[in-house]
Amino acid sequence: MPDPRPILRPVGGRATLRLLLLAAALGASGAHALQAATGVPPTSVLLDTLSVEGDGVGLTRAAPIGLNLRTPDRGASRLGLTPLETPGSLDIIAGETVRLRGQDTIADAVTQNGTGITTIASPGNGNGAFTSRGFAGPNSIQQLYDGTRMYVGANTVTFPFDTWNVERIEVLRGPASVLYGDGAIGGVINVVPKKPTFTPINVVRAGLGTDGIARLALDSGGPIGDAVAYRLNISGNRAGGWIDPVGDFRNLAVSGAILLQATPDLAFTVSHDLGYQEPARYWGTPLVNGRIPDAIRFNNYNVRDAKITWADNWTQLKTEWTPTADITVRNTAYRLQSRRHWLDVEQYAFNRGTGRIDRSDYLEIYHQQEQVGNRFDAAFRGSLFGFRNEFLAGFDVNHIDFRHTNNFYFDQTTSVPPTNYDPGLFPVNGRARPAYATQTDQASVFAEDRLILTERLSLLTGVRYDAPTLQRENLVTGDRFEKSFQGLGYRFGLVFNPTPDTALYAQYATATDPVNSLITLSQSLAGFRLATGEQVEVGAKGVFLEGKGEWTLAGYRIVKDNLISNVPGQLSVATQVGRQSSLGVEAALSFQVTPLWRVDANFALLRAQYDAFDQTVNGAVVSYAGRQPIDVPERVANAWINYAFARDWEARVGFQYVGTVYSDFGNLARRPAYGLVNLGLDHQVTPASRLSLRVFNLFDKVYAISGNAVDGVGTNWLLGRPRSVELAFTTAF
Structure with a gap:
């Protein structure tokens, strides 16, 4: 798996610049050209983005597909360790990977990419019911948005739900109360949104x-x-x-x-x-x-x-x-x-x-919830x-x-x-x-x-x-x-x-x-x-x-x-x-x-x-x-x-x-x-x-x-x- 950091280190020289510009212009075929020239394999036809640092140019992958074992994160440790440095099971799912695979909901993204995660959520109860390592429901698999926990009312989690603004999803499997408090015996799902950028x-x-x-x-x-x-x-x-x-x-x-x-x-x-x-x-x-x-x-x-x-x-x-x-x-x-x-x-x-079909539980319910912290x-x-x-x-x-x-x-x-x-x-x-x-x-x-x-x-x-x-x-x-x-x-x-x-x-x-x-x-x-x-x-x-x-x-x-x-x-x-x-x-x-x-x-x-x-x-x-x-x-x-x-x-x-x-x-x-x-x-x-x-x-x-x-x-x-x-x-x- 290629490192999600720049797959080419910034280097000087007009020949290298011309090669990179040509590869970017060619799209997927450009990736194959780069592979022939550098030995770095293409992982997707998704358009890569050109980045300029100092006097050099680097081609950075927009979709870091894979397990991302070298990617620092704070899902399994607040110290920002990589999965290789963490004594636990962690999936880092890139947002662009999710969108390339057509997963428009958080539930689909987590269950179709994460290891051993399934959903039992209904459309009427939001996306807050997962199973992991033998345990089920929002009281055992905690959910966060950008590291912040919303306390669950009546077993219902309704946000986030769309994957368009997702930078990555961190899935920590196993007990995680040491990081995020009660409600995490089965694991934690942290949805990290896209961040402001100085690159247009x-x-x-x-x-x-x-x-x-x-x-x-x-x-x-x-x-x-x-x-x-x-x-x-x-x-x-x-x-x-x-x-x-x-x-x-x-x-x-x-x-x-x-x-x-x-x-x-x-x-x-x-x-x-x-x-x-x-x-x-x-x-x-x-x-x-x-x-x-x-x-x-x-x-x-x-x-x-x-x-x-x-x-x-x-x-x-x-x-x-x-x-x-x-x-x-x-x-x-x-x-x-x-x-x-x-x-x-x-x-x-x-x-x-x-x-006939018997129908029961005629329900009308309102929730009003506010959390300040x-x-x-x-x-x-x-x-x-x-x-x-x-x-x-x-x-x-x-x-x-x-x-x-x-x-x-x-x-x-x-x-x-x-x-x-x-x-x-x-x-x-x-x-x-x-x-x-x-x-x-x-x-x-x-x-x-x-x-x-x-x-x-x-x-x-x-x-x-x-x-x-x-x-x-x-x-x-x-x-x-x-x-x-x-x-x-x-x-x-x-x-x-x-x-x-x-x-x-x-x-x-x-x-x-x-x-x-x-x-x-x-x-x-x-x-x-x-x-x-x-x-x-x-x-x-x-x-x-x-x-x-x-x-x-x-x-x-x-x-x-x-x-x-x-x-x-x-x-x-x-x-x-x-x-x-x-x-x-x-x-x-x-x-x-x-x-x-x-x-x-x-x-x-x-x-x-x-x-x-x-x-x-x-x-x-x-x-x-x-x-x-x-x-x-x-x-x-x-x-x-x-x-x-x-x-x-x-x-x-x-x-x-x-x-x-x-x-x-x-x-x-x-x-x-x-x-x-x-x-x-x-x-x-x-x-x-x-x-x-x-x-x-x-x-x-x-x-x-x-x-x-x-x-x-x-x-x-x-x-x-x-x-x-x-x-x-x-x-x-």
Whole structure:
């Protein structure tokens, strides 16, 4: 795998300059010319960008495809280590890679590129439900935007959702509470947006596809004088949808940032991100005798006037000061706001006795959430006990106001025939009323240290302590209660580098998960204990053939105690499981096989189970020990094969496999494994423009992303996207 840094070091000389200018003008064929002249293989027909540094010119790859093991990041360590220096499993997914593969949502980008990650998210619950290493949901896989965490209300994460403004996505697998607090036993997904740049950038993309899909996006950036730079990304998407009725969707994402380089050592960045969504009002398709009949595959049993709207606003002020080469001070002040509204029917089940579809959970819900906070850290490079050392310490404080309006008092069930039905309207007497309000104050302190014992051996340690306090008021009765928690996470990791391009590592880490969604904690759950977990992981990573290939291999065991799980078929009822564990192995490979062929692949194999879980069912105690946890697949794999078959042309095929999962504790409601095939074809029309064709789910596989069950019987599946085609044109100016 070529280093994502400049693939040609800046050099002087007019001959070199002419060669590089010619290669850039030729597009993909220019990349092949460079390969012949320099031995550096092309990885994509995507237009490369020319950069000038001093008296030299370098060709930098706009799309660092691969595992990026030499790329510094702060996803797995706030010290900015590369994956080769980190004792843990980390995927760094380049934003341009995501866009080249036609992945327009964060969920698609993470699950089709990350190792062992799957999604169980529905259109109505945002993109906040992932599975990783045997654990599922936003309480176990935490999500960040540009390093900032938005506390999850009612298990719903609605931002970010669009990949147009993404610089990269960092996926840290395994416990990460030492970095980001509770809710990260399974891992962390950090979406990093594009940053202001002093190099002028102007890119436009337009796309059309089946089911009425239309996309339009703009990326603009550049200098405003000598000390100020900006970045602006706007993207909008809409479609009629593949399911009827109310399967259409539309959304708008705006991301803007301004950088002030006040002095060479001091920089300020202010940014604002807006997300507005009206997703498809689709919650699943009912099973008929355990299967989805073709006659109802594209039917939606929601009401005709169903509504879902989400509006998110994120404002951040970042300050970075480097008074010396060995000291870096960073501060981020932020305000996050979310407004959400649901009005729909969310549960559907086939009634064998009547032959009709029973509909329940007529819900209207409003969320009003505001989070204001500040994160500070300072990093120091020096020596400790005569060894080189890097140390960082900081704190994170925030205040969250959350208000929940709902109609949970309302109970209604209707039924419609499977076909030729009138979806009806939402009942006027079932509208929402104020239910409860919470105020949460959270404070944490954290520290991290890297001790370089020898040129080949380093020790990484870290600790974080969280102390959130919740106050909740029932807006109907006036009742109040207060609950405080304390969470401690820490890790120890060793990294040994037999060669500069190879790393062996071992890590022990602990983590905590909140009791349900912390800021929406109910009094009935207040007596539950925090879930705690620990992981032991060993692994190896490496770069070979002068950067043409990269690989990772990891084995781990995670044990989680006192986890909280929703009871299938009773979405408002939770239970505390005694113990759950997972034992697994993961591997990834990125290899430029020849100048024309490239392979990127990963897989995850695990054994996940409830170790101690007893529940009373119909008056009898039932043990689920040894059962596979709900929504957790034990086999996951991805592969992408690229072939630059002609001048300015490149084809790619992607494979995704997700193993069998279950919708109930007893493993009776089975959801089958599935495999998907996606295709891509790119043509570099001019040096500044590209035409892209995408085919999703080539063989039109019927598959379930998630599902519900009652008494061990599956009631409905949330189906994935059927076969669809999109054509996009991207141009720079």
